[in-house]
Each structure stands twice: as structure tokens, then as C-alpha cells.
Amino acid sequence: MGGPRFEPVRTVRAYERIVEQVEEAIESGALCPGERLPSERDLMGQFSVSRSTVREALRVLQARGLVRSRPGDPNGAEVQPFSPAALHKSMTTLARVEELSLGELVQFRMVLDASANLLAARLRTDEQLAEMDAAIAAMRAAVEVGYDAFSAADIAFHDAVARASRNKLIQICTDVVRSIVLGLVSGKIAAAADREALMRQSIGHHEEVLAAVRAGDGPLAARLSRQTMYDYYVGYVPEGERPALRALLE
Amino acid sequence: MGGPRFEPVRTVRAYERIVEQVEEAIESGALCPGERLPSERDLMGQFSVSRSTVREALRVLQARGLVRSRPGDPNGAEVQPFSPAALHKSMTTLARVEELSLGELVQFRMVLDASANLLAARLRTDEQLAEMDAAIAAMRAAVEVGYDAFSAADIAFHDAVARASRNKLIQICTDVVRSIVLGLVSGKIAAAADREALMRQSIGHHEEVLAAVRAGDGPLAARLSRQTMYDYYVGYVPEGERPALRALLE
DNA sequence: CTAGTGCACTGGTCGGACCAGTAGGCTACG
DNA sequence: CGTAGCCTACTGGTCCGACCAGTGCACTAG
Numbered sequence: 001m002g003g004p005r006f007e008p009v010r011t012v013r014a015y016e017r018i019v020e021q022v023e024e025a026i027e028s029g030a031l032c033p034g035e036r037l038p039s040e041r042d043l044m045g046q047f048s049v050s051r052s053t054v055r056e057a058l059r060v061l062q063a064r065g066l067v068r069s070r071p072g073d074p075n076g077a078e079v080q081p082f083s084p085a086a087l088h089k090s091m092t093t094l095a096r097v098e099e100l101s102l103g104e105l106v107q108f109r110m111v112l113d114a115s116a117n118l119l120a121a122r123l124r125t126d127e128q129l130a131e132m133d134a135a136i137a138a139m140r141a142a143v144e145v146g147y148d149a150f151s152a153a154d155i156a157f158h159d160a161v162a163r164a165s166r167n168k169l170i171q172i173c174t175d176v177v178r179s180i181v182l183g184l185v186s187g188k189i190a191a192a193a194d195r196e197a198l199m200r201q202s203i204g205h206h207e208e209v210l211a212a213v214r215a216g217d218g219p220l221a222a223r224l225s226r227q228t229m230y231d232y233y234v235g236y237v238p239e240g241e242r243p244a245l246r247a248l249l250e
Numbered sequence: 251m252g253g254p255r256f257e258p259v260r261t262v263r264a265y266e267r268i269v270e271q272v273e274e275a276i277e278s279g280a281l282c283p284g285e286r287l288p289s290e291r292d293l294m295g296q297f298s299v300s301r302s303t304v305r306e307a308l309r310v311l312q313a314r315g316l317v318r319s320r321p322g323d324p325n326g327a328e329v330q331p332f333s334p335a336a337l338h339k340s341m342t343t344l345a346r347v348e349e350l351s352l353g354e355l356v357q358f359r360m361v362l363d364a365s366a367n368l369l370a371a372r373l374r375t376d377e378q379l380a381e382m383d384a385a386i387a388a389m390r391a392a393v394e395v396g397y398d399a400f401s402a403a404d405i406a407f408h409d410a411v412a413r414a415s416r417n418k419l420i421q422i423c424t425d426v427v428r429s430i431v432l433g434l435v436s437g438k439i440a441a442a443a444d445r446e447a448l449m450r451q452s453i454g455h456h457e458e459v460l461a462a463v464r465a466g467d468g469p470l471a472a473r474l475s476r477q478t479m480y481d482y483y484v485g486y487v488p489e490g491e492r493p494a495l496r497a498l499l500e
Numbered sequence: 501c502t503a504g505t506g507c508a509c510t511g512g513t514c515g516g517a518c519c520a521g522t523a524g525g526c527t528a529c530g
Numbered sequence: 531c532g533t534a535g536c537c538t539a540c541t542g543g544t545c546c547g548a549c550c551a552g553t554g555c556a557c558t559a560g
Contacts, residue, residue, distance in 0.1 A: 011321075011552095013512070015309070027346040039541065050514045052302055055542085056309045059265070063313040064340065071261075071542045072521035082347040090314065090336040096277040097332045098418055107369075108419040115361040115498075122497045166494060168348055169358040173423070219500065244416060247372045248365075250469065261521095263543070289510065300545040305512085321511045322552035503560080510553070515546105522541070529534080 014049050018057035021047075026066055026079055033081035037067060040076070088176045095180050103241030105181045106233045110248050112174045113158060113229055114222040117209060120164035121218035131160040132210050136203065143199050147190045150199050151182070157206060161213070161225075185236045192235075202232055223250065264299050268307035271297075276316055276329055283331035287317060290326070338426045345430050353491030355431050356483045360498050362424045363408060363479060364472040367459060370414035371468035381410040382460050386453065393449050397440045400449050401432070407456060411463070411475075435486045442485075452482055473500065 025031040038046065043054045058077060061067045065086040069077040094100060120128070135157035142149035155178065162171040189195065205228035212221035226248050234242060275281045288296065293304045308327055311317045315336040319327040344350060370378070388403035405428065412421040439445065455478035462471035476498050484492060 015512090023343075027343065041541085052305070052515090053513065055302075056306060056512095058542095059306045059309045060313045063310045064343065066343070069542065070522090072523085072540090074523055074539085074541055076541080082344060084340075084344070086340040087337070087344065090334075090340055093273075093277065093314065093316070094332060094334070094337065094419075094422065100418060104417050104419055107417055111361065111365040111420070119357075119494070119497055123494065167354050167357055168350060169344075169354055169427070170361070172344065177419070218497070244369070244373065247369055247468070265543090291510085302546090303544060306543095308511095319511065320553090322509090322554085324508085324510055324554055326510080501560100503558100505556105505558075507556085508554095510551100512550080512552100514549080516548105518545080519543080520541100521543100523539095525536105525538085527534100527536075530532085 014047075014053045015057040015060065018043075018047055018049070018054065019060045022057070022061055023064075023066065031079050033079050035079045037076040037079065042076070084172045084176055087172065088179065091176050092180055101238075101241055102181070102184055102233075103237045103244055105177060105184070106229065106237060107245055107248060109174070109177050109181060110226045110229050110245070112170055112177065113161070114226045114248075116158075116162045116165040116167075116170050116174065117213060117221040117225040118165075118218040119167065119170075120161045121213045121216050121221045123166050124164040124213060128160055128164040129210075129214055132157055132164075132213070135160055136206050136210060139199070139203050139206065143196060143203070147186075147195060147199075151186065151189075154202070154206075164213075181233070185233065188236055198232070202228065205231065264297075264303050265307040265310065268293075268297055268299070268304065269310045272307070272311055273314075273316065281329050283329050285329045287326040287329065292326070334422045334426055337422065338429065341426050342430055351488075351491055352431070352434055352483075353487045353494055355427060355434070356479065356487060357495055357498065359424070359427050359431060360476045360479050360495070362420055362427065363411070364476045364498075366408075366412045366415040366417075366420050366424065367463060367471040367475040368468040369417065369420075370411045371463045371466050371471045373416050374414040374463060378410055378414040379460075379464055382407055382414075382463070385410060386456050386460060389449070389453050389456065393446060393453070397436075397445060397449075401436065401439075404452070404456075414463075431483070435483065438486055448482070452478065455481065 022031070022037070031037075037043065037058075040051055040054050040058070044051045047054065058067065058069060062069065062077075063086070065080060065083055067077040068080050095105065135153050138153035138156065139150055142153050158174065158178065159171075162174045165171070189198070192198065205224065209221055209224045209228060212218075212224055230245055230249060234245065237245060272281070272287070281287075287293065287308075290301055290304050290308070294301045297304065308317065308319060312319065312327075313336070315330060315333055317327040318330050345355065385403050385407035388406065389400055392399035392403050408424065408428065409421075412424045415421070439448070442448065455474065459471055459474045459478060462468075462474055480495055480499060484495065487495060
């Protein structure tokens with residue numbers, strides 16, 4: 001007691017140091033998307049490590065979506081603009097290994113979408129309202145065309161709302177969770193017998209939501225959007241999980 | 251026109267194939283957390299590739315948080331239980347390169363925490379209520395001790411609420427976003443002159459939230475929790491971003 | 501029976517080699 | 531003179547063989 005406090009030393013792999021340095025350069029803005037890293041053979045000189053080590057570092061950076069390399073490219077790896085791909089990947093993994101249920105995913109979408117609508121009702125611009133109008137028109141036109149077109153228009157509507165919320169985190173999480181949900185149920189929806197009735201009902205609901213957003217009534221828009229999503233997906237959620245979804249509807 | 255549709259062929263790297271196979275084995279449950287992969291030298295035989303290629307694949311799997319390897323371990327890499335570390339990493343990167351503002355982060359926390367409270371009010375068990383009670387007691391005791399202890403107790407409270415919501419996605423996202431926010435402001439809070447007053451005010455707010463949760467009044471708990479978080483962080487959010495936060499308060 | 505010592509592994513790193521692919525300069529042909 | 535085509539000098543992807551510092555276990559000496 002009373003002696004000097006020793007901290008456990010942590011052996012840091014060489015490739016991790018490289019990852020840290022490059023990551024820092026990218027996140028600090030010293031390296032911008034589109035710029036190129038030196039070639040692997042240059043980097044081994046700069047970092048004084050072997051090419052294997054450089055490559056392992058690049059693999060990690062690539063897995064995180066920060067850089068991308070292409071064989072034969074006379075330049076080095078290209079710094080990528082941020083994309084939610086890595087986020088999407090880890091959330092998809094989460095959904096699989098943690099066995100996220102469809103109910104939880106839909107519930108999360110209800111939370112995000114309702115918040116987006118709440119904010120959009122207050123912050124939306126006229127252009128964004130026009131986008132939402134256009135998306136609903138596209139949904140209506142798509143009923144005759146098929147489910148894929150309908151789904152695309154539906155996505156466009158929710159994206160417009162998410163953008164109108166002016167919160168990037170909401171936009172990105174909405175996007176990620178939606179694609180996971182659609183991956184689970186889109187096949188079932190496309191095969192549903194009452195698909196067309198479901199689409200027409202959904203369009204009506206979206207119109208009500210949009211009216212509330214246009215009127216600036218955030219709480220109403222939020223409540224309607226929760227109900228819309230509940231009605232659209234409840235048929236695919238197991239009975240046992242439905243009470244948790246209904247807990248989000250007043 | 252009219253000819254057969256050709257798809258662009260995509261050259262798949264050898265290490266990617268390995269990543270896919272191991273990932274599939276883990277996500278399908280064929281490999282469970284705690285189990286070991288064969289050694290790198292074994293894997294190069296099984297996949298008929300060189301050790302470099304095996305290692306690059308393992309680096310990717312490690313970056314995704316699926317496995318962990320330790321030098322000298324007589325067994326191979328260990329399959330990890332899922333942890334939101336990878337999710338946290340990509341969201342932190344997002345926050346840095348996309349320049350997520352503190353306002354957006356706090357706004358997102360308000361959304362998540364309010365939803366967690368709304369659900370918790372309906373779904374909480376008595377044990378979870380007891381945890382929340384204990385957390386608030388710890389907060390009160392920590393005012394004298396210091397900010398770190400207070401912050402830990404505060405985290406425990408919000409964690410208990412998130413668990414009571416029974417939605418893992420809400421729990422994990424809450425955890426990730428909170429740690430990012432705290433990374434941005436905890437220094438400022440610790441150095442604030444009126445820190446103690448802020449802590450006492452926060453305790454009072456938490457008690458109100460808990461009363462609403464105990465009473466089963468979800469909407470009230472949600473509204474109070476938003477207000478609590480707003481009041482706690484608004485001082486650190488730039489003036490220009492505050493209206494967006496207030497948009498979440500009725 | 502136990503304490504200590506090797507040994508047989510592990511992952512981490514290195515250096516060199518070869519291949520297929522790309523880009524851009526150069527050449528030879530029109 | 532202009533351009534089509536080749537050639538070269540790179541790139542990243544993969545392989546091989548080697549060495550090192552750790553680790554766990556079996557074996558041995560006390």
C-alpha cells in the first residue's frame with residue numbers, strides 16, 4: 001500500500017498502431033474522402049513494418065469502411081466517404097446473434113419514425129413537404145405496378161420525413177433498421193394475398209400522417225405514424241410480441 | 251436490347267470467402283461464444299490458403315468483434331459473445347467524420363430515453379423498480395463523493411429503465427450514444443462551478459420520472475425524462491441547436 | 501507429492517517472391 | 531499528324547518460409 005500505482009501494460013500490436021494513426025488522420029480531416037493512401041510498399045517504409053502488417057491494418061480499416069482498395073490501381077487505397085455500411089453490418093450481426101425479434105425491430109422503427117415525424121412537423125421545409133407528396137403519389141401509382149415499386153415509394157416517404165427531422169442519427173438508424181426489417185418480411189408481404197388492400201390502407205394512413213406534418217401537429221403525426229407502422233407490420237409479428245408494440249400506441 | 255442480362259462479375263478475395271464462412275458459422279449458431287477456432291496453421295489447411303490470407307480474414311472478424319485472438323494461446327481464436335463494441339466504434343466514427351453535433355446526439359438520447367421510459371412504465375417488474383430506486387439512492391449519496399460516482403449511478407438508472415423496456419436495440423443504442431455524449435461533455439460537467447446544484451436538480455427530476463414509471467403513466471414518464479435530459483445538457487449545447495431540442499418538449 | 505523446467509504449440513512479424521490487373525507513356529501504323 | 535495498340539512500371543492479392551515471444555502442459559527432479 002502506498003507504493004507507486006502501476007498500470008497494467010497492454011501490448012499493442014503493430015497493425016493496431018497503424019490503424020490508429022490512419023483512423024486519426026481520417027477522422028481529424030487530414031485525409032479526406034477521395035484522397036489516396038500511399039501504396040502498401042510505401043507504407044511499409046513509412047511505418048517501418050513489413051507488408052503483411054500494413055495489409056492487416058488496411059484490412060481492419062477496410063472492414064470499418066474507412067478505405068477501399070482495388071487491385072491494379074496505380075494509386076493506393078482510397079479514403080471512403082462515411083457510409084453506414086459498417087453500422088449496418090454490425091447491427092445486422094446484432095440482429096442475428098442476439099436474436100433480435102421482429103417485434104423489437106418494428107418497435108424500434110416505430111420509435112424512430114414517430115420521433116422523425118414529431119420533429120418534421122415542426123422543422124419541415126416546403127420542398128420536403130413536396131417530396132412527401134410526390135412519394136405518396138408514387139405509392140398510389142405503384143399499387144398497380146407491384147410491391148417492389150410500392151416499397152420503394154414508401155421508403156422514399158419515410159426518408160423524406162427522416163431528412164426533415166434534421167437529425168442525421170435518426171436518418172441513418174431509420175435506414176439501417178428498415179433494411180433489416182424489410183429483409184425479414186418483404187418476401188412475406190410480396191406473397192400476401194391481401195397485399196393490395198394492405199397497400200391501399202397504408203396509403204390512406206400515410207396521407208393522414210402527412211396532413212398532420214403539414215399542419216405542424218407533431219404529436220398527432222407521431223401518433224399516426226406509430227399506428228401506421230403497427231397496422232402495416234402487426235400481421236407478421238408473433239402474437240406474443242404484439243402487446244409490447246401496442247404499448248407504444250396510447 | 252433483348253439479349254440475356256449479364257451481371258457484373260465481382261472478384262471475391264480469398265479472405266472474404268473465409269470471413270463469410272466463419273461469420274455464417276457464428277451467426278447460425280454452429281459456433282458459439284467461448285468456442286475456439288482451429289489454429290491459423292490448421293485453418294490454412296482447411297481453407298487451402300496461405301497463413302497471410304487466413305490472418306487477414308481473422309483481422310476482419312476481429313474488427314467486427316466476432317473473434318479475439320491472444321498470442322501464445324495454445325488454442326485458436328476465441329469466438330466472442332456479441333458486444334456492441336463494433337456498433338459503438340462505427341457510431342463513434344460516424345459522430346466524428348459526419349460531424350454529428352452534440353445537439354443531435356442529445357436529441358437522439360432524448361428520443362431513446364423517452365421511449366424506454368414509456369415502455370418501462372408499462373412493462374417494468376418490481377425488481378427493476380427496486381434497481382431504479384437503488385440507483386437514485388446512489389446518486390444522492392454520490393453528490394458528496396464526486397461527479398464520477400454520480401455519473402455512474404445516473405448511468406445505472408438509465409440502464410435499468412432501458413432494460414425494463416425489454417427492447418435490446420433501445421438498450422444498446424442508449425448505451426452507445428450515451429458513452430459518446432459523455433465523452434464530449436463529461437469533462438465540462440466535472441469542471442462546472444454549479445455542478446452540485448445541477449446534480450441535486452437532476453436527482454429531483456429522476457425521482458419524478460421514477461414516480462411516473464411506478465404509477466404506470468408512460469406518456470408522463472416519457473415527457474419528464476425528455477425534460478430531465480434537456481435540462482441536464484442544454485447548458486452545453488450551442489444556442490443555435492437548442493430549438494431543435496425544445497421541439498421534443500411539448 | 502510438489503515445484504520447477506522444458507517442450508510443443510500458439511499468434512505476431514518479417515522478408516521475399518510471384519501473379520493478375522491497371523494506367524499511362526511510347527511506339528508503330530494508318 | 532493522329533490514333534490504335536503494345537509495353538512497362540507500377541498496384542494489390544496471394545503464397546512461402548522463417549523467426550520470435552509468449553503460453554499451457556507434461557514431464558522430471560527434488
